[in-house]
Amino acid sequence: MSEIMNFYCEVSFAVPAVLVVEPSEDNWKDILRVSTEIIDALPGRVRRLYFLGRNERYPVRTQGDIRKGGPGWIKENAGRPLLINPVLEDLGGEDFNGVILLLSSKLPIDLDDWEDTDIIERIIFIDMGSGEIYGKYNVVNLSDVSVQIPSLVKNDPLEVFVSGDGFAPVCYSIESCKSSSVLFEEGKFVIKIEPSSENLKIHLAAICDDKSYPELNIKRQKSFKIEKIAFKPENPWFKEKWNKIPDNLRSIIRSCISSEHFICPQCKRKHESDTLTCPEGGPILRGLPVGGCLIFSEDEYFFLMESSSYPLGNSRLLTGDGKIYKLNDECLWEYLKDLEPYERVDDGLWGLLYRI
Numbered sequence: 001m002s003e004i005m006n007f008y009c010e011v012s013f014a015v016p017a018v019l020v021v022e023p024s025e026d027n028w029k030d031i032l033r034v035s036t037e038i039i040d041a042l043p044g045r046v047r048r049l050y051f052l053g054r055n056e057r058y059p060v061r062t063q064g065d066i067r068k069g070g071p072g073w074i075k076e077n078a079g080r081p082l083l084i085n086p087v088l089e090d091l092g093g094e095d096f097n098g099v100i101l102l103l104s105s106k107l108p109i110d111l112d113d114w115e116d117t118d119i120i121e122r123i124i125f126i127d128m129g130s131g132e133i134y135g136k137y138n139v140v141n142l143s144d145v146s147v148q149i150p151s152l153v154k155n156d157p158l159e160v161f162v163s164g165d166g167f168a169p170v171c172y173s174i175e176s177c178k179s180s181s182v183l184f185e186e187g188k189f190v191i192k193i194e195p196s197s198e199n200l201k202i203h204l205a206a207i208c209d210d211k212s213y214p215e216l217n218i219k220r221q222k223s224f225k226i227e228k229i230a231f232k233p234e235n236p237w238f239k240e241k242w243n244k245i246p247d248n249l250r251s252i253i254r255s256c257i258s259s260e261h262f263i264c265p266q267c268k269r270k271h272e273s274d275t276l277t278c279p280e281g282g283p284i285l286r287g288l289p290v291g292g293c294l295i296f297s298e299d300e301y302f303f304l305m306e307s308s309s310y311p312l313g314n315s316r317l318l319t320g321d322g323k324i325y326k327l328n329d330e331c332l333w334e335y336l337k338d339l340e341p342y343e344r345v346d347d348g349l350w351g352l353l354y355r356i
Contacts, residue, residue, distance in 0.1 A: 105129025
């Protein structure tokens with residue numbers, strides 16, 4: 001099991017868009033006009049242009065790029081066969097996670113090669129002819145391009161989560177997030193995230209397999225595949241914050257970790273070592289944080305929130321909800337047991353799930 005590492009990940013959920021156009025000189029004037037409308041409707045989203053029948057990519061970011069380079073590009077490509085395979089192969093085939101805006105008067109002749117993939121669902125056809133593209137495809141009429149394209153390109157995430165081999169979160173912060181939670185599923189810890197905007201930033205302190213880093217997983221509405229974005233290491237920012245045990249609690253905690261009775265500061269009677277609330281007074285450990293795990297040394301304590309974890313010796317892990325796990329040879333976490341009050345969890349360390 002690795003030491004605690006610090007990671008960073010930043011992602012935009014905006015879907016990249018690619019223009020793919022028919023290599024037709026007869027239709028070029030209309031193709032140029034519609035392409036500029038699309039670039040205006042999707043500012044910053046269109047990055048390149050292809051011609052059917054060729055895997056050459058042409059950089060396009062503004063209207064000026066296509067107006068300046070377009071006349072030369074169409075001369076290079078005019079008359080090529082209407083094949084989409086060369087384009088998709090350059091884009092990475094099914095691994096491409098963006099949207100293809102296809103401007104053509106006819107369907108590509110090899111489109112059937114992709115019928116059983118989700119690529120078809122992510123192609124938006126702009127019919128540059130007389131209605132030969134119809135049926136099950138996403139087809140946009142020339143008169144509605146600027147209105148329909150933004151909503152058709154939208155492909156919001158259905159699921160967003162962090163996972164990895166041997167992964168366990170120690171501490172994390174997420175910007176632009178409605179909610180997040182840590183779940184344990186089939187031997188793996190997962191951070192489920194509900195984003196609140198188009199951009200997401202995550203700082204993560206975690207334990208993970210020495211050979212791989214955690215990944216941000218994104219499953220979108222219009223894709224069967226899960227996008228995986230690896231976290232990057234960053235300069236250490238997480239530090240364990242140990243605090244001095246208050247003087248009035250020190251003798252009580254020392255008695256408890258030794259499984260001995262203690263004198264209650266409230267009722268002045270003896271209580272068993274696992275007593276957390278005095279029947280006559282209330283919480284005994286007043287002044288210590290509640291709602292997670294307390295890890296004690298002889299003189300200090302560390303508070304572990306319920307969504308966090310703490311690495312122990314012998315490839316074990318203590319989570320903030322009071323459970324102990326062990327990492328097996330397959331990089332999966334095995335549940336061992338629930339933490340008992342003031343249980344010794346490591347050399348010189350004791351744990352307590354403190355809820356009232």
